[in-house]
Amino acid sequence: MGPDTIVLGVVGADCHAVGNKILERVFSDQGFRVVNLGVMVSQDEFIDAAIETNARAILVSSLYGQGELDCEGLRERCLERGLEDVILYVGGNLVIGKNDPALTEQKFRQMGYDRVFRPDSDLAEAARALHEDIRQRFHALPVA
Amino acid sequence: MPADTDTESQQPLQEFLAEREEVLRTWSTGAEVDLEEGIAYQLSIPPSRRFTRVLAEADREQRVLVQPRAGVALVDEHIALLRHLQGEADLLPTTIDAYTRQNQYAEAQKGIDRSLQAGRSVLNGFPAVNHGLRQCRRVVEAVNRPVQVRHGTPDARLLAEITLAAGFTSFEGGGISYNIPYAKKVPLERSIRDWQYVDRLVGLYEERGVRINREPFGPLTGSLVPPFISHTVGILEGLLALEQGVRCLTLGYGQLGNLVQDVAAVQSLRELAEEFFRLRGFEDFQLTTVFHQWMGGFPEDEPKAFAVISWGGAVSALSRATKVIVKTPHEASGIPTAEANLQGIKATRQIVSMLADQVFADESRLAAEVDLIKSEVRHLLKAVLDLGQGSVAEGAVRAFQAGVLDVPFAPSIHNAGKLMPIRDNQGAIRVLDPARVPLPADVADFHRERIQERARFEGRKPSYHMLIDDIYAVSKGRLVGRPR
Numbered sequence: 001m002g003p004d005t006i007v008l009g010v011v012g013a014d015c016h017a018v019g020n021k022i023l024e025r026v027f028s029d030q031g032f033r034v035v036n037l038g039v040m041v042s043q044d045e046f047i048d049a050a051i052e053t054n055a056r057a058i059l060v061s062s063l064y065g066q067g068e069l070d071c072e073g074l075r076e077r078c079l080e081r082g083l084e085d086v087i088l089y090v091g092g093n094l095v096i097g098k099n100d101p102a103l104t105e106q107k108f109r110q111m112g113y114d115r116v117f118r119p120d121s122d123l124a125e126a127a128r129a130l131h132e133d134i135r136q137r138f139h140a141l142p143v144a
Numbered sequence: 145m146p147a148d149t150d151t152e153s154q155q156p157l158q159e160f161l162a163e164r165e166e167v168l169r170t171w172s173t174g175a176e177v178d179l180e181e182g183i184a185y186q187l188s189i190p191p192s193r194r195f196t197r198v199l200a201e202a203d204r205e206q207r208v209l210v211q212p213r214a215g216v217a218l219v220d221e222h223i224a225l226l227r228h229l230q231g232e233a234d235l236l237p238t239t240i241d242a243y244t245r246q247n248q249y250a251e252a253q254k255g256i257d258r259s260l261q262a263g264r265s266v267l268n269g270f271p272a273v274n275h276g277l278r279q280c281r282r283v284v285e286a287v288n289r290p291v292q293v294r295h296g297t298p299d300a301r302l303l304a305e306i307t308l309a310a311g312f313t314s315f316e317g318g319g320i321s322y323n324i325p326y327a328k329k330v331p332l333e334r335s336i337r338d339w340q341y342v343d344r345l346v347g348l349y350e351e352r353g354v355r356i357n358r359e360p361f362g363p364l365t366g367s368l369v370p371p372f373i374s375h376t377v378g379i380l381e382g383l384l385a386l387e388q389g390v391r392c393l394t395l396g397y398g399q400l401g402n403l404v405q406d407v408a409a410v411q412s413l414r415e416l417a418e419e420f421f422r423l424r425g426f427e428d429f430q431l432t433t434v435f436h437q438w439m440g441g442f443p444e445d446e447p448k449a450f451a452v453i454s455w456g457g458a459v460s461a462l463s464r465a466t467k468v469i470v471k472t473p474h475e476a477s478g479i480p481t482a483e484a485n486l487q488g489i490k491a492t493r494q495i496v497s498m499l500a501d502q503v504f505a506d507e508s509r510l511a512a513e514v515d516l517i518k519s520e521v522r523h524l525l526k527a528v529l530d531l532g533q534g535s536v537a538e539g540a541v542r543a544f545q546a547g548v549l550d551v552p553f554a555p556s557i558h559n560a561g562k563l564m565p566i567r568d569n570q571g572a573i574r575v576l577d578p579a580r581v582p583l584p585a586d587v588a589d590f591h592r593e594r595i596q597e598r599a600r601f602e603g604r605k606p607s608y609h610m611l612i613d614d615i616y617a618v619s620k621g622r623l624v625g626r627p628r
Contacts, residue, residue, distance in 0.1 A: 012242070013242040013243050013245065013246045013248060013251070014242060015242075015296070015325070015326050015327065015328065015555045016555075017325075017365065017553055017554060017555035018365065018367045018553045018615060020555075021553060022612055022615065025608065025612070038328060038555060038557075039328050039555040040246070040327075040328045040555070063478070064242050064268050064478070065268040065478045065479050066241075066242055066243070066255070066266065066267060066268055068266055069251075069254070069255060069258065069266060093477055093478035096264070096265055096266060096267075096268060096478065096479045097474070097477065097478065097479050097480070097481060098474045098477035098478075098480070098481070098484070099477070119441075119476065119477075120444060120476070120619065
């Protein structure tokens with residue numbers, strides 16, 4: 001079995017590119033096959049890429065504050081298009097202004113994201129969590 | 145030799161006016177714009193609210209002007225925000241939201257509606273096109289400082305039409321600096337062409353006695369961009385603007401963190417721009433500079449953020465920039481509250497005032513760094529202008545195609561992204577690998593030697609890991625990304 005494929009990108013009209021380039025590098029180094037869509041990616045572009053590459057996870061970044069508008073509905077759209085098991089991660093400065101991170105996490109968990117990351121998250125740790133989430137959802141042996 | 149009115153690079157007036165009609169039809173609010181009425185309105189604005197006047201006075205008095213960034217979704221809230229800031233700020237902004245920057249006016253409208261429902265702004269700026277001319281005039285009339293449009297828009301034609309007619313007296317951006325760092329797929333020839341339109345419009349105002357300030361966006365990606373790259377882009381955009389009739393330019397530079405390099409960068413930027421503008425036949429222009437406080441990642445902890453802000457304020461004063469764009473203690477989280485924004489302005493004003501009568505003392509090191517940047521920029525600009533065979537615009541397009549101009553960490557697919565910057569042992573940005581960007585051989589050697597000095601000190605090879613450490617260093621409390 002080869003490396004797990006993940007789709008990476010910055011959602012909406014956001015052009016913050018630095019973190020995206022670093023994420024590509026770090027997740028590749030941590031053993032993933034990374035399909036990096038770069039900046040300004042629509043929800044459908046994420047889903048198209050995930051379907052085409054049989055990706056296990058979609059990693060959505062948003063740094064410019066309008067993530068609240070851009071991220072809602074992605075889980076429903078994935079289900080509509082037959083991506084029932086795909087893991088959704090989201091991270092960055094997800095809402096306008098300095099907010100309680102716990103409330104932001106709650107808001108995005110309710111939208112259907114499996115994990116929510118702050119902009120200063122440890123990337124190696126995030127990669128370990130992703131390996132574990134993929135193992136549990138896709139590779140765990142059925143209970144006898 | 146191009147003269148002060150450069151008809152060769154200008155579209156015939158009739159064609160421009162025909163294009164205007166189309167531009168004004170791209171969103172309903174375009175219909176409110178009438179050029180003659182806009183000129184008459186601009187002529188009625190008192191000098192105290194004109195960017196060019198305030199810049200000229202500060203330049204004469206060697207004073208650093210302080211300007212924040214700010215913009216929210218709704219008009220009344222935006223006015224309240226600017227009024228909250230104007231007591232401490234010399235110049236005011238109106239920062240435009242990201243949907244408007246991509247000409248997604250229907251999305252911006254959703255953002256306005258959602259902001260009304262939520263009772264807070266869910267947009268990261270002010271959607272000026274959707275609000276239209278009359279609402280924009282309420283903004284400029286509600287404050288007692290000049291107001292500038294700050295954004296990141298590859299095609300800003302309609303935004304310029306509406307905001308200039310509405311009485312904004314300065315407009316940030318340019319065909320390169322608002323494409324390469326701000327777009328993914330927009331062809332450079334397209335954005336340069338659309339910005340020639342904006343500059344031509346500013347030129348038409350200028351012809352009628354209305355001087356509008358134009359400010360190419362200096363910091364580009366704000367991520368370890370060597371001064372010679374951003375200077376070259378700024379001077380090219382200055383030339384492109386002059387060709388279209390712009391006469392008041394503010395060239396910008398984003399703080400990198402090493403004191404000598406930063407002071408040398410501002411000084412050399414102004415001198416190089418003068419040199420190249422005159423070399424290309426332009427004599428009549430008003431030139432000033434802007435220093436952007438650190439544009440990279442900020443510490444989350446607010447006292448630490450204040451230190452970064454204050455250091456930027458100090459260097460802006462020592463570098464004799466005409467104005468400084470300030471950050472806020474909320475920078476690590478994105479958009480600040482009005483209060484946090486005001487705090488950043490106050491911290492900056494305090495230190496700028498304290499340093500107003502002091503000069504940077506280390507003359508010999510400064511002179512060496514100024515000479516270095518000048519030799520780099522002259523070498524690179526010559527290569528770009530040669531590629532254009534006389535045309536600045538074509539030179540810029542071909543230079544990016546060839547990787548001769550290359551901006552680190554840019555999102556655009558039209559940027560090579562091969563040049564590799566790294567900090568040297570004292571935190572100055574040097575180039576480990578210039579890729580296809582031409583540098584004189586001795587200069588390229590100097591850069592590599594300075595990076596090797598750091599590599600020996602740290603006992604590791606220069607690599608992408610070192611670069612990633614540099615990207616995160618300031619937010620983690622250092623300038624140079626030392627191994628952990």
